Amino acid sequence: MIKFNINDTEVEVEPGCTVLEAARQYGIEIPTLCYHEAVVPSGACRLCMVELKDGDWSKLVASCIYPAAEGINVYTETRRVQNVRHWIFEMLLAQCPGSMEIKKLAEKYGVTSTRFSIENSDEECMVCGLCTRVCEEVVGLSAISVMDRGVYKKIGSPFSLPSNACVACGCCVTICPTGAMRSRIDAVRGTPSVTLTQLAL
Numbered sequence: 001m002i003k004f005n006i007n008d009t010e011v012e013v014e015p016g017c018t019v020l021e022a023a024r025q026y027g028i029e030i031p032t033l034c035y036h037e038a039v040v041p042s043g044a045c046r047l048c049m050v051e052l053k054d055g056d057w058s059k060l061v062a063s064c065i066y067p068a069a070e071g072i073n074v075y076t077e078t079r080r081v082q083n084v085r086h087w088i089f090e091m092l093l094a095q096c097p098g099s100m101e102i103k104k105l106a107e108k109y110g111v112t113s114t115r116f117s118i119e120n121s122d123e124e125c126m127v128c129g130l131c132t133r134v135c136e137e138v139v140g141l142s143a144i145s146v147m148d149r150g151v152y153k154k155i156g157s158p159f160s161l162p163s164n165a166c167v168a169c170g171c172c173v174t175i176c177p178t179g180a181m182r183s184r185i186d187a188v189r190g191t192p193s194v195t196l197t198q199l200a201l
């Protein structure tokens with residue numbers, strides 16, 4: 001077993017556990033968006049940042065991909081963590097102003113507005129790739145993927161055409177943390193999907 005400290009309390013977890021998994025085992029709350037226990041974590045949204053401290057030295061890490069290690073000291077609510085979390089929420093509010101899920105989570109952490117400019121007030125997708133990972137790792141299909149690069153990155157089926165590979169299981173819609181996949185799934189399937197959309201609501 002590995003022993004380390006979270007917020008000055010000793011925790012003990014199995015080797016291979018991440019800091020986020022350890023925190024959850026002990027009921028310590030860390031906000032997440034792109035994490036889901038069903039798929040391999042990717043560290044895409046950075047919302048789960050925590051601070052590692054050793055004397056005067058400290059650094060911020062994404063807890064969903066940082067492995068628990070013997071003797072480390074992790075803090076989940078320092079000023080530095082709260083600052084970076086605030087910035088990340090502001091960036092998400094600007095990137096996904098259409099997402100009620102993000103608005104609600106940001107509000108819970110006291111963030112209700114953004115200083116960043118908003119380009120598309122309907123956008124809900126933060127391009128975290130969780131939907132593509134569940135399609136590939138759990139469903140075993142890769143019917144959707146992250147397309148293009150940089151600010152043009154988006155989620156969809158190859159060449160943005162309806163995909164025969166999609167079996168309409170709805171896993172991507174269910175796992176999407178922002179609600180964005182609800183409005184994208186019909187384009188992926190190529191047929192209107194009242195059932196899937198209703199299931200996700």
Ligand code: SF4
Pocket residue numbers: 124125126127128129130131132155175176177178179180181
């Ligand atoms: S559709 Fe949802 S799960 Fe997929 S990348 Fe966008 S926000 Fe993430």
Ligand code: SF4
Pocket residue numbers: 134135139141142143144165166167168169170171172173188
């Ligand atoms: S609904 Fe289609 S795209 Fe979504 S996870 Fe299932 S197979 Fe993949």
Ligand code: FES
Pocket residue numbers: 031032033034035042043044045046047048049062063064065
């Ligand atoms: S939840 Fe850890 S980076 Fe998104």
